[in-house]
Amino acid sequence: MAKDNFTEQDSLQLIYRMIEDARGDLKSNRFFYLLWGWAVLAACLLHYGLLQAGVHWAKASLAWPILMGGAGIMSVFAARRLSREARVRSHISRAIVYLWLGVTGALLTLVIAILLGSLSFPQAYPIFIMIYGLATFASGGIIRFRPLLIGGALCWPIALIATQADFMNQLLLMALAIICSYLVPGYLLGRRE
Amino acid sequence: MYKNLDPLIHQPLRLAIMSILVSVASAEFNYLKEKTASTQGNLSIQLKKLKEAGYIEIEKSFRDNYPLTTCRITPEGVTAFEAYADAISALLDKK
Numbered sequence: 084m085a086k087d088n089f090t091e092q093d094s095l096q097l098i099y100r101m102i103e104d105a106r107g108d109l110k111s112n113r114f115f116y117l118l119w120g121w122a123v124l125a126a127c128l129l130h131y132g133l134l135q136a137g138v139h140w141a142k143a144s145l146a147w148p149i150l151m152g153g154a155g156i157m158s159v160f161a162a163r164r165l166s167r168e169a170r171v172r173s174h175i176s177r178a179i180v181y182l183w184l185g186v187t188g189a190l191l192t193l194v195i196a197i198l199l200g201s202l203s204f205p206q207a208y209p210i211f212i213m214i215y216g217l218a219t220f221a222s223g224g225i226i227r228f229r230p231l232l233i234g235g236a237l238c239w240p241i242a243l244i245a246t247q248a249d250f251m252n253q254l255l256l257m258a259l260a261i262i263c264s265y266l267v268p269g270y271l272l273g274r275r276e
Numbered sequence: 277m278y279k280n281l282d283p284l285i286h287q288p289l290r291l292a293i294m295s296i297l298v299s300v301a302s303a304e305f306n307y308l309k310e311k312t313a314s315t316q317g318n319l320s321i322q323l324k325k326l327k328e329a330g331y332i333e334i335e336k337s338f339r340d341n342y343p344l345t346t347c348r349i350t351p352e353g354v355t356a357f358e359a360y361a362d363a364i365s366a367l368l369d370k371k
Contacts, residue, residue, distance in 0.1 A: 089286070089287070089288055091281075091364045091367045091368055092368070093288070094286065094291060094360075094364050095364055095365075095368065097288060097291055097292055097295065098291065098295045098361065098364075100295075101291075101292050101295035101296045101299075101311065101312075102295055102296075102298070102299045167339065170303065170304040170306060170307040171300050171302070171303040171304065171307045172300060172301040172302045172303075173299075173300045173301055174300070174301050176301075177301055
């Protein structure tokens with residue numbers, strides 16, 4: 084970088100270029116949207132399919148702990164690897180990490196409430212969908228990505244419909260919510276990057 | 277004309293470093309070297325000057341047995357950078 088004749092105009096351009104450059108390096112971690120999108124979609128459809136096939140509900144609902152557990156383990160490994168490889172840490176990525184940690188806490192609280200019998204599956208599913216929508220909507224706002232905002236917002240009318248639906252249809256509605264809020268924005272994020 | 281500009285920031289490489297660090301939480305030495313297209317020696321010298329002024333913090337650690345240098349801006353650094361940006365804007369407004 085040349086030092087001679089460094090004018091205020093040059094200063095401003097340099098500030099602008101460096102800030103834009105650093106912003107451009109922010110990764111949106113679309114891997115997590117796709118991983119969880121496919122895992123939740125598979126769990127919904129598997130649960131639905133098993134119930135349709137007449138499998139006992141307790142066995143059919145095992146689709147959830149198996150797929151969520153697998154996705155959780157993969158997420159921990161992926162997050163560790165990404166954290167090790169990251170050469171720059173942004174304020175945005177820290178906000179996103181805390182948002183999703185909070186969402187995980189909220190979802191686990193719901194799961195525990197179901198296991199304790201204080202909430203039934205049909206009562207809890209619309210709340211799950213609302214929380215997915217909240218997290219995706221907030222992420223979309225933080226990284227300024229409209230498909231995440233739209234996908235997140237779509238979860239709320241879907242959740243509202245789910246409050247009126249029977250459990251089988253709730254599973255399909257959750258699958259729809261996850262396609263809108265995780266999978267479509269996840270693939271569109273790939274295009275942006 | 278430049279008497280109101282902080283001389284520690286009003287230098288291309290140091291300004292580039294400050295501009296990057298003000299927009300991220302932290303950045304590694306190699307990232308700064310790549311983004312500023314500077315040499316290792318020059319970058320080290322300028323980082324040291326900014327550290328001595330209290331504008332940045334430098335953390336030395338290891339990753340996979342290799343030394344790792346991580347830099348982040350301090351609250352004093354943010355204040356100084358904002359004052360510099362205000363001074364630059366004021367100068368441009370006068371023109």
